[in-house]
Amino acid sequence: MRKSLMIAGLLATTTPFSAVAQDKPVLTIYTYDSFVSEWGPGPAVKAAFEADCGCDLQFVGSGDGAALLARLLIEGADSPADIVLGLDTNLTAEAAASGLFAPHGQAPALDLPVGWSDPLFLPYDWGYFAFVYDKTKVDTVPSDFEALAASDLKIVIQDPRSSTPGLGLLLWVKQAYGEKAGGIWSELADNIVTVTPGWSEAYGLFLNGEADAVLSYTTSPAYHLIAEGDDTKAAMPFDEGHYMQIEVAGKLAASDQPDLTDRFLAFMTTDAFQSVIPETNWMYPAKTPEAGLPEGFGTLVVPGKSLLYPADEARSIRDEALAEWQAALSR
Amino acid sequence: MAGRTQPIIRTLAVGGAPAALLLMLTLGTLVAVFLRADGVGALGPAEWAAIRFTIWQAFLSALFSCVLAIPVARALSRRSFPGRALLIALLGAPFILPVIVAVMGLLAVFGRAGMLNAGLVWLGLPPVSIYGLQGVVLAHVFFNLPLAVRLLLQSWVEIPAERFRLAASLGMGPAEIARYLERPMLRAALPGIFLAIFLICLTSFAVALTLGGGPRATTVELAIYQAFRFDFDLGRAALLGLVQVCLCLAASVLALAITNPSAFGAGLDRQVARWDAAGPWLKAQDVMALALTAVFLLLPLALITLRGLAALPGLPEAVWAAALRSLLVALGSAAVTISLALPLAMAISRASAGAASALETLAMIPLATSSLVLGTGLFLVLRHYADPATLALPVTAAANATLALPFATRILLPSARAVEADYGRLADSLDMTGIGRLRLLTFPRLVGPLRFSAGLAAALSMGDLGVITLFADPQTATLPLQLYRLMAAYRMEDAAGAAVLLLGLSFALFWIIDKGARPDARA
Numbered sequence: 001m002r003k004s005l006m007i008a009g010l011l012a013t014t015t016p017f018s019a020v021a022q023d024k025p026v027l028t029i030y031t032y033d034s035f036v037s038e039w040g041p042g043p044a045v046k047a048a049f050e051a052d053c054g055c056d057l058q059f060v061g062s063g064d065g066a067a068l069l070a071r072l073l074i075e076g077a078d079s080p081a082d083i084v085l086g087l088d089t090n091l092t093a094e095a096a097a098s099g100l101f102a103p104h105g106q107a108p109a110l111d112l113p114v115g116w117s118d119p120l121f122l123p124y125d126w127g128y129f130a131f132v133y134d135k136t137k138v139d140t141v142p143s144d145f146e147a148l149a150a151s152d153l154k155i156v157i158q159d160p161r162s163s164t165p166g167l168g169l170l171l172w173v174k175q176a177y178g179e180k181a182g183g184i185w186s187e188l189a190d191n192i193v194t195v196t197p198g199w200s201e202a203y204g205l206f207l208n209g210e211a212d213a214v215l216s217y218t219t220s221p222a223y224h225l226i227a228e229g230d231d232t233k234a235a236m237p238f239d240e241g242h243y244m245q246i247e248v249a250g251k252l253a254a255s256d257q258p259d260l261t262d263r264f265l266a267f268m269t270t271d272a273f274q275s276v277i278p279e280t281n282w283m284y285p286a287k288t289p290e291a292g293l294p295e296g297f298g299t300l301v302v303p304g305k306s307l308l309y310p311a312d313e314a315r316s317i318r319d320e321a322l323a324e325w326q327a328a329l330s331r
Numbered sequence: 332m333a334g335r336t337q338p339i340i341r342t343l344a345v346g347g348a349p350a351a352l353l354l355m356l357t358l359g360t361l362v363a364v365f366l367r368a369d370g371v372g373a374l375g376p377a378e379w380a381a382i383r384f385t386i387w388q389a390f391l392s393a394l395f396s397c398v399l400a401i402p403v404a405r406a407l408s409r410r411s412f413p414g415r416a417l418l419i420a421l422l423g424a425p426f427i428l429p430v431i432v433a434v435m436g437l438l439a440v441f442g443r444a445g446m447l448n449a450g451l452v453w454l455g456l457p458p459v460s461i462y463g464l465q466g467v468v469l470a471h472v473f474f475n476l477p478l479a480v481r482l483l484l485q486s487w488v489e490i491p492a493e494r495f496r497l498a499a500s501l502g503m504g505p506a507e508i509a510r511y512l513e514r515p516m517l518r519a520a521l522p523g524i525f526l527a528i529f530l531i532c533l534t535s536f537a538v539a540l541t542l543g544g545g546p547r548a549t550t551v552e553l554a555i556y557q558a559f560r561f562d563f564d565l566g567r568a569a570l571l572g573l574v575q576v577c578l579c580l581a582a583s584v585l586a587l588a589i590t591n592p593s594a595f596g597a598g599l600d601r602q603v604a605r606w607d608a609a610g611p612w613l614k615a616q617d618v619m620a621l622a623l624t625a626v627f628l629l630l631p632l633a634l635i636t637l638r639g640l641a642a643l644p645g646l647p648e649a650v651w652a653a654a655l656r657s658l659l660v661a662l663g664s665a666a667v668t669i670s671l672a673l674p675l676a677m678a679i680s681r682a683s684a685g686a687a688s689a690l691e692t693l694a695m696i697p698l699a700t701s702s703l704v705l706g707t708g709l710f711l712v713l714r715h716y717a718d719p720a721t722l723a724l725p726v727t728a729a730a731n732a733t734l735a736l737p738f739a740t741r742i743l744l745p746s747a748r749a750v751e752a753d754y755g756r757l758a759d760s761l762d763m764t765g766i767g768r769l770r771l772l773t774f775p776r777l778v779g780p781l782r783f784s785a786g787l788a789a790a791l792s793m794g795d796l797g798v799i800t801l802f803a804d805p806q807t808a809t810l811p812l813q814l815y816r817l818m819a820a821y822r823m824e825d826a827a828g829a830a831v832l833l834l835g836l837s838f839a840l841f842w843i844i845d846k847g848a849r850p851d852a853r854a
Contacts, residue, residue: 037808038649039820060720066560073563074367074711080718094563154443159540161557193443194462195545197537197556200818201431205541207823208435209444223821282821322561326377329545 024056027260029249030079032068032086034281036061041273041280048272055260064198065091065164065247073098077254082261085124085249085268089308090167092121092248093315102253105262108269111288112246113306121248124268125283128242128303129168130235131155132206132220133213144239145173149187156211160322162197164245169215171314172243174321175307181321185328192329218242218301223282226296234301241305247283346678349671349736350693356733357700360708361572367711368566374574378567381549382574388464388539388550389532392471393525399472400479400524401517403624406617407480408487418625419484420842425628426477427790427837429811430537431818432830436631437461437470437542439638446630466542471535475528477628482527482741485780486520487513489745505613520745526586527741530579530698551575555701572704579699583692635830642828650829653813654836657793660728660809661840664792665785667732672739672784677773679740680747681755694740697733705730706798723802727809731792738791739784743777750776786844793837810836 036042036059046057062071065086072079077100087095095101103119110116112126131148133141142148148155158166174181193211196202206214213236224230249268255261267273274285278294285293309317365371374382407419425433440446441461448458461469490512498508536552543549551571558568679690709730713722750773758772774781796811808816810833817826 033812034816034819037813037816037820038647039816039822063560070560070563071710074565074707075714159546159553161553161561162540167561189545192545194541194543196541197553200815201434201537201541203821204431204435204818204823204826205438205442208438208442210438210442220821227821280820326546330547 024054025257025260026056026058027053027082027257027264028058028060028080029083029085029264030060030062030068030072030081031084032064033061034064035059035086039280041276044276044280045273048276049264049267053260053263055257057264066167069095072100076100079252079254081252082255082257083249083251083264086247087121087250088164088168088245088247089311090164090171090314090318092118092250093311095250096120096311100252100254101250102255104249104251104265106265106269108266108287110269110286111284112286114244114246114308116246118248118311121250122265122268123246123248123286124273125277125281125286126244126246127217127219127283128235128244128306129165129172129215130218130220130238130242130301130303131213132216132233132235135232135234138212141236143237145176145184145188148236149184149191151191153191153212154193154210155188155191155213155215156193156202156205157195157215158199158202159195159197160318160325163199165199165202165215165217166195167318168243168245170321170325171309171318172307174317174324175243175309176238176240182324182328185325186331189329189331195329217245217283218303219278219282219284219297222278222294222296222300225299226279226294231299237301237303239304241307242303243307245283246286246308346675346682346690349675350678350690352671353675353693353697353733353736356705356709356729357696358576360705360712361569361576361700363708363711364565364569364572364704368564368569371566371570372564374567374570377549378551378554378571381551381554382578384548385533385535385539385550385552386578388467388471388535388548389529391464391468392475392532393529395468395472396475396479396528397521397525399476399624400483402616402620403476403480404483404487405513406620407484410614410617410621418621419481420838420845421632422624422628423477423481423787423841424632424834424838425473426475427787427794427841428474428632429794429796429814429830429833431815432635432794432833433474433631434470434538434541435638435827435830436635437473439634440631441466441469446634462542462544464543464548466544467535467539467548470538470542471528471532473628473631474538475531476624478738479524479528480624481783482524483517483520485742485783486516486745489749490516505610522586522589523741526582526695527698527737529582530695530737533575533578533582533699534701551578552701552703555703559703559707568704568707572701575699575701576696579696580692583695587688587691632834635827635834639824639827639829639831642824643831646825646828646832649808650810650813650817650825650832653808653810654832656724656807657810657833658836658840660724660731661789661792663725663728664731664735665789665844667729668735668739668788669781669785671732672736672743673773673777673781675736676740676743676747677751679744680751691740691744695737698737700734702730702734702798705733706802709798710802719802720807723799723807724809726802727799728792730798731795732788734795735784735788735791738787742780742784742787746777746780747773783845786841789844790837790841793840794833 034040042059046059049057062068065088068084068086069091072084101120104122106122110123112123116123142151157169160166160170173184177184202214203216205211218235221233221235224233249265251261251265269287271289274287275289277283277285278297438445451458494512498512534552535550539548539550540553551574555568555571558564558571675694679687682690709726710719713719754772758768763772794811799809799812814826814829814833817829
């Protein structure tokens with residue numbers, strides 16, 4: 001027993017931040033796990049902000065956007081977080097209703113395909129959901145959901161109950177087809193190989209050849225092009241438009257570092273933050289950096305039409321959309 | 332009997348501490364989630380459908396695992412051949428794999444683009460689909476057949492050699508051996524093994540969803556996820572967690588009721604010679620059982636290894652650092668598991684029938700505990716005392732130990748009972764108690780199961796993503812978490828490399844701790 005206590009003690013001391021930077025103010029940012037990972041935007045953003053804030057920026061990662069919000073709601077007003085970064089517009093209504101957020105007070109010029117006026121949440125990146133396929137294996141590319149359903153292409157999607165892209169797809173079909181959404185899902189049922197808990201599993205299945213296409217983003221092919229020199233992946237452009245994911249940050253009303261928080265939110269839409277996004281998060285930056293987008297982003301499919309429910313509508317319609325999805329795919 | 336009273340009280344006190352801790356970590360965390368909820372509604376039709384599906388797939392998975400384990404364990408128990416020890420250890424590997432890695436391995440064999448379908452197409456036959464209930468059960472058998480084989484093998488080799496000698500001298504053939512020795516043993520061992528696998532499959536989530544093919548395959552655990560992060564309804568999450576615990580209790584009571592303890596008595600630990608199994612027909616049957624099982628269990632592992640081996644040397648430094656952290660967590664978890672499981676098993680073996688059943692049931696509860704509820708409950712309680720990130724690794728080790736406890740207890744229990752039944756009175760008459768009894772009697776008799784359960788606990792902890800996701804900060808990622816992060820960053824090749832590292836480390840850890848304790852001819 002003593003030995004296990006020693007090990008526990010050893011483990012506890014390997015945790016950083018225990019003794020460093022005690023004199024500096026600490027800015028705590030809750031975000032999703034892939035943001036803080038070695039390969040996400042976290043490390044570069046932390047270094048850039050700490051260079052002249054005279055503070056210690058601590059990222060706390062937990063799961064994905066929805067897990068993040070769940071954690072915040074559990075903690076309530078005594079959450080140690082100053083900023084929550086990583087919710088999307090399908091989650092912000094729930095977050096706003098909690099009363100935990102304060103107005104961000106920023107008015108930067110943004111490069112979004114839609115207007116933005118949310119007083120509580122400020123975008124830092126965005127993308128379009130899309131089905132990604134392998135150009136060498138798919139000859140006829142469907143131009144909308146009906147064509148996809150009529151084809152014999154096999155797709156893998158994510159479960160809206162456990163994945164934010166899965167929820168995005170649910171709302172995409174709902175907004176594009178309205179009353180007919182349930183029928184679209186019924187017709188798609190025989191194209192769906194399987195439904196995975198999260199994006200990673202789905203994308204892994206696709207790359208291993210289990211499906212012809214996977215629900216991901218129009219920006220996904222940029223990863224293969226830029227990081228792997230592989231130009232065989234592409235997104236299917238759909239005529240009915242593509243649903244957007246806009247990722248946002250919000251300031252907590254109970255933050256004990258209001259000045260640092262404001263400073264970070266202002267920093268978030270500057271080049272130092274925005275230029276990190278394309279090649280770490282593989283999304284479009286909310287404000288295009290002065291140097292432009294990396295080469296390779298120019299080759300991506302740009303949808304002719306952007307779909308997006310306002311936050312409140314997304315919240316009110318998702319239960320109905322989920323019920324249609326479940327009914328159609330459970331048969 | 333007066334002389335026996337004191338040790339019994341002491342033993343129960345010893346068993347009480349781990350039991351209380353267990354209750355706190357399982358039911359206590361559930362209560363913590365309930366208390367944070369704003370109210371509890373009733374279960375809807377979707378949840379009832381999930382409960383039905385969960386029970387059905389868990390039942391089928393446990394049934395197939397147990398039935399298939401019988402010929403394999405029998406073959407291993409009565410054959411000796413070069414490489415047998417390595418085969419036994421390798422067959423255990425699927426059980427300690429992280430879910431996502433195992434699923435990818437299974438799909439490489441049984442998936443749409445897998446070897447099986449490539450072979451069928453080559454033969455001009457129609458392809459088969461793994462996605463559906465069949466896939467869920469297949470994956471659960473892949474995970475749990477090794478456990479069933481290993482537990483059953485242990486019971487098989489614990490039939491004393493003297494009984495087989497007696498059988499041989501009475502001229503018993505295979506049929507009589509089966510009737511008088513093997514069937515009573517199976518009757519004693521199988522309900523517990525079935526129960527363990529049923530309970531493991533009860534909390535399945537990623538396997539059931541990924542291979543189940545869609546919302547038809549919704550399990551209770553997925554419904555808990557939905558309540559947590561789609562509906563933000565803690566009350567319903569806790570209620571569903573309670574449903575899992577009730578299912579666990581009901582199944583445990585049922586399994587205990589139909590268990591028929593065997594009574595072979597003590598032996599002299601002689602090498603078992605099986606005169607009955609020399610016939611060519613039986614030999615062919617055993618070879619077949621072992622060959623098929625080896626292919627089924629090892630082919631997916633081989634494909635995972637082939638796919639990731641190339642990326643292994645070039646893995647980022649962060650992955651190696653995570654591997655080191657995971658090793659420490661695994662060792663800590665194994666130590667905690669043993670220090671809880673041994674007193675618990677000793678207490679159960681000495682307690683009265685009623686108390687023993689209660690403790691045994693209690694020891695199974697972690698299997699049916701949702702790791703999401705456990706993690707959230709711990710988070711809710713601990714965050715008032717410390718920054719969750721600083722606790723990430725110790726909490727992970729503790730949670731992993733809790734989840735490994737049912738296996739460790741189940742492994743230790745038969746031997747602990749045998750020690751008590753065979754040598755307990757002798758030890759009592761010698762007034763052998765406390766440390767002396769532990770050192771001279773318990774440890775030497777239990778060294779095999781102790782090493783096996785420690786190895787299993789370490790390996791399980793190594794591969795478990797578990798509660799770390801709720802607590803980790805960028806600097807405290809474990810290897811499974813780092814694997815997921817690589818996948819989330821599109822780096823599927825590095826992730827495949829990390830999977831090989833994880834597989835290798837888990838297996839090495841298990842092998843080293845368990846070494847010397849494999850039930851060869853006689854452990």
